[in-house]
Every structure is written in structure tokens, then in C-alpha cells.
Amino acid sequence: MVVGIKDGIKLIGISIVCFCAVFVCTFMLNYYLDVLPLEETLTDSAMTALYNAQLATAKFTSVITGGVLAAIALIMLFFYIKLYIDSHSQQLGIVKAFGYSRGKIAGSFWVFGLSVFIGCALGFCIGWAFMRSIYDDLTIEGMGEIAINFHWELLALLVFIPTTVFTALACLYAYCALRRPVLQLLKGKSERISARKEKERKERPFIWQMCIKTLSSKKSLVFFVAFSCFCFSAMVQMGLSMENLTSATMGYMILLIGLILAIVTMFMAITTLINGNKKNISVMKAFGYSIKECSLSILGGYAPFALLGFGLGSVYQYGLLKIMINVVFANVEIVPEYKFDVPVFFLTLALFAICYLALMLVYSFKINKISVKEVMIEN
Amino acid sequence: MIKAENVVKTYNSQEVLKGISLEIYDGEFVVILGASGSGKSTLLSILSGLEKADGGHIECNGVCLDALKDDQLTAFRKEQIGFIFQQYYLLSHLNVEDNVKLGANLANNKDYRQIIEAVGLKDKLKSKPSALSGGEQQRVCIARALAKNPKILFLDEPTGALDEVTGREVLDYISKLQKERGFTVVMVTHNVNIADMAEKVVKMNSGKIVEIYQNSARKSAYEIGW
Numbered sequence: 001m002v003v004g005i006k007d008g009i010k011l012i013g014i015s016i017v018c019f020c021a022v023f024v025c026t027f028m029l030n031y032y033l034d035v036l037p038l039e040e041t042l043t044d045s046a047m048t049a050l051y052n053a054q055l056a057t058a059k060f061t062s063v064i065t066g067g068v069l070a071a072i073a074l075i076m077l078f079f080y081i082k083l084y085i086d087s088h089s090q091q092l093g094i095v096k097a098f099g100y101s102r103g104k105i106a107g108s109f110w111v112f113g114l115s116v117f118i119g120c121a122l123g124f125c126i127g128w129a130f131m132r133s134i135y136d137d138l139t140i141e142g143m144g145e146i147a148i149n150f151h152w153e154l155l156a157l158l159v160f161i162p163t164t165v166f167t168a169l170a171c172l173y174a175y176c177a178l179r180r181p182v183l184q185l186l187k188g189k190s191e192r193i194s195a196r197k198e199k200e201r202k203e204r205p206f207i208w209q210m211c212i213k214t215l216s217s218k219k220s221l222v223f224f225v226a227f228s229c230f231c232f233s234a235m236v237q238m239g240l241s242m243e244n245l246t247s248a249t250m251g252y253m254i255l256l257i258g259l260i261l262a263i264v265t266m267f268m269a270i271t272t273l274i275n276g277n278k279k280n281i282s283v284m285k286a287f288g289y290s291i292k293e294c295s296l297s298i299l300g301g302y303a304p305f306a307l308l309g310f311g312l313g314s315v316y317q318y319g320l321l322k323i324m325i326n327v328v329f330a331n332v333e334i335v336p337e338y339k340f341d342v343p344v345f346f347l348t349l350a351l352f353a354i355c356y357l358a359l360m361l362v363y364s365f366k367i368n369k370i371s372v373k374e375v376m377i378e379n
Numbered sequence: 380m381i382k383a384e385n386v387v388k389t390y391n392s393q394e395v396l397k398g399i400s401l402e403i404y405d406g407e408f409v410v411i412l413g414a415s416g417s418g419k420s421t422l423l424s425i426l427s428g429l430e431k432a433d434g435g436h437i438e439c440n441g442v443c444l445d446a447l448k449d450d451q452l453t454a455f456r457k458e459q460i461g462f463i464f465q466q467y468y469l470l471s472h473l474n475v476e477d478n479v480k481l482g483a484n485l486a487n488n489k490d491y492r493q494i495i496e497a498v499g500l501k502d503k504l505k506s507k508p509s510a511l512s513g514g515e516q517q518r519v520c521i522a523r524a525l526a527k528n529p530k531i532l533f534l535d536e537p538t539g540a541l542d543e544v545t546g547r548e549v550l551d552y553i554s555k556l557q558k559e560r561g562f563t564v565v566m567v568t569h570n571v572n573i574a575d576m577a578e579k580v581v582k583m584n585s586g587k588i589v590e591i592y593q594n595s596a597r598k599s600a601y602e603i604g605w
Contacts (some may be wrong), residue, residue, distance in 0.1 A: 091469075098527065101450065
């Protein structure tokens, strides 16, 4: 009753992250389960080594992709719930004031699990649609065509269990977040600033002050901006530099997943940021601040974290591929040596700079469209 | 009956309520009158169990509020209290009927449509709050509060956001329904004229009660000044 079904299914960011995770895990784990019984048929030691490496790759990729993306989806889910509670605090407050228990209100947050279900179910179906071509790509020469079998346990593991777990966690998180007193929900949080901070604040230029204020009021977005750039950097570099390690299809798939994750996360973060600062932007514009100054005050503070995310992504992809080669392909002689791909790094950096600046430009236009009148009418 | 004895409340080391003592009897229409910052809304929050006092004793229909934990206060409000605020706090994604059901469900009240009819919104059952005027939205709030059959109705500046015509209309609904159903009304306002509608008036200033008086005759919403 308190949270509408629409609120639950519009979390497209979570759906996309879940989609990517389940899409990769579906064909990797299905391949793993279908190939596992074929070990006894192998006689050649070189082929056995390659076979073991393929199995390890499938397991490793599923665990890393599934684990990391599930963690990201969970953080996103908690972020959305917190955002929902903050933006609907008055409505939730009145429901609590009327006498609805915290448990009952938190129970209505089950709808947030719907976005997880949509993403997982779609990922599973699309994963199946690509299964044959992925199998052909992964199968070692000489092993013949591997039959595709449907594994019910994977459907449960990749669709129903994540949906149930995420739904339960959504309710639990909401239960904890709704611990706030009724009056605080009705009237919103009041901020107390220490005398020292107040003095420091007065000494800073206004735009700089706004930058810090925006950053501190939306701390969780720092994570999403950095994560988006991390995805861009890691997945694009990985996709472009592993042509000697895997097939071109896998490389393109990694590249595509990286771009989707980066774009969706960045879009979600900046849209949230701008929507949450509409009033500030409109007042600044009304007072005569330029679009450049408005953009800088809202978006500028996140730029260092975007660069940090990019740097971490570069280190991560190098480390991950190095570990894969040293550990997974340890017994396979034909795997070439892997080195940090400097040209690909600079190419990705250039692409990153272009995309980031283009995105900031697009959002500057969006900021330009915000009018004082529109914000006044909304209130 | 509500009984407050020597109630004290402090925010950020500023004493907002300075030893309030007050008695409100069942079925009474009480107006708490005061200027902004006089502590009247804080008193309403404490009397209704929305927040706890820092000192003193509050008893409401035999329940000692100062001893209750947060969950127990929620259960107490569910059983006994209805609220109407200046800001309507309607659930924007629910229509009029569902907003009223929000209150009715708590009391297992299946006859909530009668209340919607009583506040004149029979034709707006399926309308969303955004499609209603301020007065209509406040009438939904009245229906929502009354649908849970409260023993005490707390109102915080219910006409603060309304024009004179709509304000009188809303007060008239509240007054009529109170007479019909016999619940206690505790209304906070800064409007001196509205005090003429009450049986008992509690005047507050700087966190203290400065005067309590009974009106010899209650005026209707259309007889008071504005």
C-alpha cells in the first residue's frame, strides 16, 4: 500500500546490472555443468589441460562477474531504498503516525525485488538465446559439439534465489532505515553544523562551497560515479586487450557489458544528482550564475572520483587477467604471456575523456532547461 | 481523558516546553492557541505520542505515555489517535478511496465510504490527490483520520494552507462530525478567531500556558471571524 508497484519496477539500473550478471552466469555455468561429465572421455594430456582451463575459466568468470555485479546490485538497491525513504519521508511519516508498525511499512518494500526479478529473468532468457553460439565459441577443438542441457538448479540459483534474497534484504534494510522517529520523517532531517565548519565554510568561495556541499549531501553517488568509470576502464581495456586469450566474441561481449554498466550507472547517478538539486540550480540561475558555474557546483566535485575509478579499473583488469593466466592457465603451455597493454590504456583514456566531457555537456543542457517557475509549480 | 503534568521538552539546549500541566476531558473540543514558536505544536506532538517529553508525566485514556517504547507508542496511536496536519501528507500514488482506506484498515472499518460521503467527496473516490483542490485534499485528510475511528483527533493548523471559504468549510466538517461521533478534538492554531469554536481554549506563550478558559457558547465555523 505504501510503496507502489510502479516504484518497484522502475529501478532500471538494478534490472540492467542483474541482467548482465545473470546473462554471463547463465551460459558460463550451463557450459560448466554440460562439460563437466566429459572429463572421462579425454585421453590426450594437452587437451585435458585445456579442458581444465576452460572449466576454471567458466567457474572463475561466473564467480567474479556474478559476485561483483550482485554486490553492486545490492548497493544500488539499498541506495534506491534510502533515496525513496528520504524523498517520501513525509508520506511514510504520516503512515507511521497513524499507527502502522515499522514491520508492516517495511514489508511493502518487497516491490523493490521486482526489478531484480525482471533483470534476472531477462538475463536468463537472453543467456539461453545466445547459448549455442557461446558453446561453439568456448568448445575446444577436437571435443566435438557439446549438447546443451537445461539445468533447473541454475534457474533457481540465478533467478528465484536472487529475487527472494534481494526482496528480503530490501524489506530488512527498509525496516532498519525506518527507525527514524515519526516527527523526523514528517519534518525531514535538521542539520547541525559545528562552529569550526561554519567558519571554514564562510572562508570558501561560493561555487567551491556548493561543490563540497553537493558532494557531502550525496556521498553515495561518489561510489556510483567511481564505479561507472571503473567499469568503463576495466571492461573496455579487458575487452580490447585479451584478443590473444579468448575469442573475439567474448572480447566484444565484455566490452559491451562494460559500456552498458558504465552508462547505466553514470546515468542513474547524475540524474539523481540533478533531480535532487533542481531547487539549488534554479535559484542559482535566477541570481545570475552561468550554466558553467551551475554545472561546476553540482557535477564538478565528482570529477576526481571519476578519475580515481578509471585508475582503479586499469589496475583491476590487469591484476585479474594476470591472475587468470598465472592460476587458471598454469598448466597450459600454449597460452601467450600477458603484459599491460599501454596503447589500449591510452586509447581507453582518450575515449573516457571524450565520453565524460560529452556527458557533462549533455547534462549542462539539462541544467539549462531547469526553470525557477517549473520548480515553484512542483512545490 | 488526557492528563499532562509538568511536561518539559528541550531541543538543542533550548527549553521549548517549560512545565506544562493540562487536563482535557473526553468529548471536549480544545483549541491550543499561540504564536509561532510558542511550543503549541510540540505540545500536540507529545500529547499524541508522536514524540516523548524530556520530563513530566502524560496519561492518555489510562495509558501512561512516558513509559512506552517506540513500538508501543505506535500501537497506542493505532488504537486511539487520528491526525490532521496543515500539510496534507496524502499518499500521492493512491486515489481518494485508497488514502482513506489507509486509516480504515487500521480499525477494520468497512464503512469508510460513509465518511467519504460525509465530507462531500463521493464523486472523487478515484481521483488522485494531485487532481484535488487544497480544500478537497484536507477533506480527504479528515476522512482518512476519522476512518480509523479515533478516540482523540489531533489537528495541527488544519486551515493554515486554506483560503477563508475553504477553511470555514473544513472547520464546519470537523465540528459537525465531532458532535455526531463524540470524539475529543485537540486543535493547534495561531488564529484567535478559531478559538471561538472551542469549549476550552489553552493559550500558550514561550513554552508556557498563560491562560486556560472555557467558552460559554461555541460558535459555528460560519459565525467566527477570520
